[in-house]
Each structure stands twice: as C-alpha cells, then as structure tokens.
Amino acid sequence: MSVNLKVHKPYVLYEEGDHKFVWLGLDESEHEKGILTNQYLIVDGDEGALLDAGGYFVFERVYENVKEFIKPENIKYLLFSHQDPDVIGSLNLWLDVAPNAEIYVSELWERFLPHLGFEAAGKIIDIPDQGMSIKFGKSEIKAIPAHFMHSVGNFHYYDPVSKIYFSGDLGAAVFPAGKWYLFVENFDEHVKYMEPFHRRYIVSKKAIDHWLEQIKGLDIKIIAPQHGSIFQGENVKKFIEWLKSLDKVGIDYIW
Numbered sequence: 001m002s003v004n005l006k007v008h009k010p011y012v013l014y015e016e017g018d019h020k021f022v023w024l025g026l027d028e029s030e031h032e033k034g035i036l037t038n039q040y041l042i043v044d045g046d047e048g049a050l051l052d053a054g055g056y057f058v059f060e061r062v063y064e065n066v067k068e069f070i071k072p073e074n075i076k077y078l079l080f081s082h083q084d085p086d087v088i089g090s091l092n093l094w095l096d097v098a099p100n101a102e103i104y105v106s107e108l109w110e111r112f113l114p115h116l117g118f119e120a121a122g123k124i125i126d127i128p129d130q131g132m133s134i135k136f137g138k139s140e141i142k143a144i145p146a147h148f149m150h151s152v153g154n155f156h157y158y159d160p161v162s163k164i165y166f167s168g169d170l171g172a173a174v175f176p177a178g179k180w181y182l183f184v185e186n187f188d189e190h191v192k193y194m195e196p197f198h199r200r201y202i203v204s205k206k207a208i209d210h211w212l213e214q215i216k217g218l219d220i221k222i223i224a225p226q227h228g229s230i231f232q233g234e235n236v237k238k239f240i241e242w243l244k245s246l247d248k249v250g251i252d253y254i255w
C-alpha cells in the first residue's frame with residue numbers, strides 16, 4: 001500500500017506587530033530517515049530565536065523555511081531543550097549560516113556539545129538547573145526547568161508575548177507512516193500516539209509533579225512539542241490533566 005507523504009509549508013502560530021511564533025514546516029518523508037520533528041522560530045523585530053534546530057537531515061528544510069521570516073545571520077539564539085541528536089544534530093550547519101548565534105543549553109550538557117566539532121569558545125551559555133530569563137527583542141524568553149522529562153538536564157521555552165510554550169519532547173506523539181496532523185483535534189484519539197513515549201521516556205512521576213509546579217501561574221495558550229501535534233484551546237488543559245493521570249512512568253513503569 002502506498003502512502004501519500006506530503007510536504008507542509010511553515011505555519012504562523014502567532015503574529016502581532018513585529019512579533020511572530022512560527023512552526024517551520026515538515027516533509028512527511030523525513031519519517032523514512034528518523035522520527036518526525038517540529039522546529040519553531042520566534043521573531044521579534046529583526047531578531048530570531050530558533051527552538052530545537054533539529055537533526056542533520058532536516059537542516060535544508062528548516063533553513064529554507066527560516067529564510068522566509070528572517071535572515072539566518074540575524075538568529076540571535078539557538079535554544080536547545082536537551083542533547084539528543086534529533087535536537088542538536090544540525091548545530092554545526094547552523095553555526096555556519098548564523099555565526100553570531102549564542103547557544104543555550106543545560107549546564108549539564110555544555111561540555112558535551114563541543115564534541116560535534118564546532119569552535120565552542122564563548123558560544124555556549126549554560127542554563128542553570130533553576131532556569132533563567134533570556135532577553136529577546138522587546139521581551140524575554142523563559143527557560144523553564146523540565147528535568148527528567150526526559151533528559152536529566154532539560155528545559156522548555158516559554159514566550160510570554162505569544163503565550164506559546166515549547167515543550168521539547170513532552171507532548172511528543174509518534175505516528176505511523178502516512179498519519180500526521182499539525183493540531184490535535186480529538187484529544188482522546190490522540191492519546192494512543194503519545195502514551196508509549198511518555199510511559200517509557202519520562203523518568204518518574206516525581207518529575208511530572210515537579211514540572212507541574214514549574215508551570216503553575218503561566219498563562220499558556222498553546223503547547224508546541226518537538227514531535228507530533230500542537231495543543232491549543234481546551235487541549236492544553238486536557239494534555240496537562242492527562243499527564244497528571246499517568247500513574248506509572250519511567251522507572252516505575254518498566255521495573
């Protein structure tokens with residue numbers, strides 16, 4: 001059976017004045033090389049911040065789509081949730097086209113990234129365990145601690161202007177070939193694509209509880225994950241409630 005694997009154009013999730021939050025498109029045939037990934041670009045004025053730039057083989061697609069919104073050399077920040085290849089595999093290529101960009105990553109991973117082979121001196125900003133605020137354009141981007149969700153040194157990024165929360169691997173959905181949608185429509189149907197990942201990759205229930213404390217008080221309109229589909233409206237709350245309802249994850253799930 002042949003499946004129709006489509007190429008999707010970028011989608012602007014938020015735009016007001018000169019501030020934008022953009023989903024950077026997808027070619028469903030990337031599925032044949034590795035897990036499908038989402039990348040996002042925040043633009044404020046003439047500054048850009050790229051969230052989880054992605055693996056080596058998605059670089060060309062992401063680069064071409066970024067150029068529709070900003071000159072790559074104006075990317076000020078390459079913000080990383082954690083150290084996985086699907087997150088950082090294109091880093092060397094990005095540093096060639098965005099030579100002024102600063103890299104933000106957990107202080108736990110700062111010593112590991114230079115093994116990709118780039119000149120790291122002065123390029124990497126360590127995010128401390130408690131998170132930080134990163135000045136961006138007329139506003140800021142908040143690095144929210146999400147340790148053990150799944151990486152030991154893990155951050156999500158919240159844009160208070162658009163109220164969009166980039167959740168890295170949290171909220172990931174893994175689809176079979178030929179199945180894909182950008183926004184979650186039917187949450188209950190969507191759960192089956194999320195559950196195996198969250199059961200096995202999230203380290204423990206305690207990690208979930210700690211993260212819930214971190215996001216208390218944040219006004220979140222959209223949750224945008226690195227894999228799968230975007231949660232908006234009622235589905236933001238439904239996702240958080242579903243996560244709370246998972247009794248056993250990680251170490252309690254497999255042993």
Ligand SMILES: [Fe+2]
Pocket residue numbers: 082084150169
């Ligand atoms: Fe990961």
Ligand SMILES: [Fe+2]
Pocket residue numbers: 084086087168169226227
């Ligand atoms: Fe991932």
